[in-house]
Amino acid sequence: YGFHQFIQPSRVLHNELIPNAVSRYISEQGEFDVDIRINSMGLRDQEYTLDKPEGVYRILVLGDSPVVGIEVPGEETFPNQMEQLLNQDNPGRFEVLNGGMQGYSPILYYLFLKEKGLDFNPDLVLINFSVTDVTDDYDHAKRARFDEEGMPVSVTKDVQLEDQVSYVPFKQFLRNNSVLYHFIRDRYHRFQYEMKTEEAKIIGDEQTTNAPENSEESEIDLALATHLAHLAGKDLREDFFAIFNETFLPEEESAWQQTLVWLRGIHQLCLQNGIAISLIPVPQPNQVSTEEWKEGKQLWGFDADHMITSPHFQGRLKAFCEQERIPFINPLPRFREVSLQKQLFYPYDGHFNKEGHRVMAEHILDALTTRHIFPQN
Template identity: 30%
Template sequence: MLSRAKYFGIRLLVLSLALVVGVLLGEGLLRAFATRSVADHRLCCEFDPVLGWQKIPSAETWHVTDEYQVLERFNSHGLRGPECDYEKPAGVRRLLVLGDSFVEGYSVEFEQTLTQVLQERLNRDVSKSANPATERFEVINAGTGGYSTDQEYLFFVGEGHKYHPDVTILAFYDNDPWYNAQANYWRGAKPLFALDEDGPLRLTNVPLAPPANAGPRSSDVKPWLDRHSRVYGLLRTTVKRSPMLRRGAAAAGLISADEAHSLWRELEVYALNPGPEMVMAWRTTSVLIQALRTKAKAAGSQLVVFYVPPAHAFDAQRWRELLSGAGLSPSDYDRSHALAGLQEICQASGIDLIDPTDELHAANARRLSEDAPLYFPVDGHWTASGHRVAAEVLEQYFRRSLEIDQAE
């Protein structure tokens, strides 16, 4: 007769073997029948002591999810797109677009990005024009995934102005204000500005300390699993997208408390009665945008702001699930509140704000009936159709404001 200790030992062994077999079976099925998971969404970024991270010059990387497979290439300056000299050619008007992953556009081919579609549409009449002096347009994609307004400002000061843009377009996303007040993002440390009472912006933590990489660490297991395990990638992505699961993972010590609470803290941008940290974040954002306008003007460039609506702006169910998953009451939040804050900043500063919400809403309603939405349902970024609609809105603005000649 087995002793109790041996009995439980055998049960533990059987359960462990069953778990291992289950994981191996799941790994095999995912590799056989599913595309590479979000864990294969490679960043292709390097540390930068001012910006936190930047795209690696002359590099290329695959972005592969269940919704898209895109090979992204960067030029020698680390920008997505072809080589582009700092010196602006004669007869060219340059538009420099600052922004995050929506502008970088790693979910679509380069030819389908907002910047490239805008360039093609602005230049479509050049070859047909009878006027040899008709100007050509260059639209430079300076978007980098994860950037907020502070990093976009610093990029312009350090690099963007060198391209001598006639117009600088700042793409604004709803989580920008929150991260303008944070020293860390999931990609790594980032610059943090302090706003003194009635004083100018002041960088508090630059140069940033490089990430530690000396010697093996237990935390190195996660990147290894990211690269080699489909099951781990699926679990990580599922936990990342569920505030409830993230809280459970934090309680179990699997992720940090900051990671667990980052989503609902970002959502405070929609709060009808925001806390003091969010109020200060908005104030910092306002000063950053005004500072960028000043720097752009000094470089001979006009600043305009382009609003990038999130997917939940058009999806009531997604918005409700976002709030309920974070344990927040719908009566305390308004999904249009971030746009209202941006409108107030631009109006007070005399900066043109281009808002494509109505056009995207109308186009998305049509596309949904055709099962071709403007946003990827899971990833949340624009599809090629979303980029095209956004580019069309920008095109109409520039045709009006720059009085672009139309071909006969």
Template identity: 25%
Template structure:
């Protein structure tokens, strides 16, 4: 019985070492769950309860089998969980997301934008391309961090229009612009693609904060998507999950589990560089969304053409478009109106973002240019989306978004490039954008590239 009591005392002592206010601070001080009063109370309660259990066991000449089993099992489970949390913490320490380069600049080992060396295959009825990510976490060929002598380096930030959605990397507008400039005698230019799909000005500035100090460009181009980037500033505010709501039990449990065991997931996915079949992912995601549609959302889905519905169900259109069509069908009407409260709110956020982008570039001696990337709504090009497509001719003739973007650029004294008129003048209205997906195709990106490159040449940003 004495040996049995000693084993219990040992297990309780180990339990206290794992669960106490000091370990709570060590493991969770950098996580929002650290603010939880419930968890604070728990990490005080366990050591206090453990101390009382030690006193109780020591004072008893003998313990019943039931009491002994209860104490032993409770301590054993607590020790196992505590040990797993400790290992999770150590994984985080030894796989820190940043490391120092030889030049003393910070390189994010989890990638500037994407997971380094990852690959995704995008194959739909409209396109078939592969997105390969380099060692810095950019959809670009490998880049030397240190800029070679005499090289004029340009970084291009933006969303899927800049990323080159629908085409291989050499046909994205940044790469086609590099070719255009070199063909015109500017052989010392280097263009780097820093685009990512689904992003907007708030995330562009975050990417700039990491990439610009590291890569030290001479020029930064930010491709702001016509209307979409403005709309996202407001829509993401509506969709954002409340941060730090640790008083919500579901949110607290989920956050605690991620803070306690999240590094295991990162470790397991760390070296997985196998290609991802995007169509299969989209098909599963879209079917899940469609299955959950109720009421007005379900009715709104049925207003889409049979072709569009089928493309979503088969994974040939991405879930982001489905969300836009169902949840924000009036977004063009709203955000083309400069006096709408939602537009005014988004305009202020975009202005704040642009101001921060300018500050990042100035701090690193880089020029910044605001490029308004065109959509079909305002240029007359044919893309099949929703019943509201019948309004596209009206939007083309009553374009207010361009004046919003130009006013923001000019307010911050930034050069501004607008491509709307150029795309309106293109005669083949079915030749520059994917019919259903809506992104520019190779020819569309070529027009963006040549017009932007021409602007740089005519305004003497480059020298031969």
């Protein structure tokens, strides 16, 4: 009952949702148990016609895990809640398509829009930018092929598709079926956040070197060593939490700039096709409140009361949007306000719960309306 049961490899998009797939996604901690249905177009959404109906305003929402929202039922994801709210007074007037996919980042948002999204003929594209996006872009670009202008044409490079995905199902099998794997992983994570950075680095190097190959133990060792490297490195290319840093090494800055290239590419595709666009930084739970993600953040090496106060992540994206003349929508202040009364993220998993999706939907719609991004009629 894992996410891998409804994804398939893609020679252009690295992986994608399987059209018409049906499965369940179950939290090991009992936080959610969700039926997952993928429509015939490979979206986690209800059925739509490829051709946009006459008189309909169509919105395409791009992003990764916060958008696809597999932790809540399909009707509770914020794209679906947006559609419900829009059509309360305008039945059938709006369609909001969920183009989210776990693990995607701007290089794949660009490819998805170019290869699939434009076929939906959207009137508006919403880019939801996650804190993982620069780090994931850096990783995806290693397997990408580019055209003569330096824009991506695929994210598989020359790696054989079978080789590229053979490792993933085995790791997912362990995650979904091995109690020992999760016992060791969770106990290990709870202990490791107390370790000093240098100790973590040394142990991580040793585990990486000594890990046995082709065994369940090697999978566990690799997972643990990867987390050790996260604690020790604090480099944006490896640790997505480094995106909140105020300054970056030249190599990290280069990774940031490359991600901005993909965002400009999305903007250009929209301009060329007469599509409106907006960019939305997705709030991280430990940006919102010390009470959010209380359990899960300790597994990432943070104190239970840790909160990120740096404005750098949202600030940098806002400056980029001002330069590129892209409407910028920042839900973080709204999340901080509502979080005083309601929990918006799962305590262990860390993704939006139903209320988090609701706040996201309402804030985006308020901003789109206030800024007159929707047509006046």
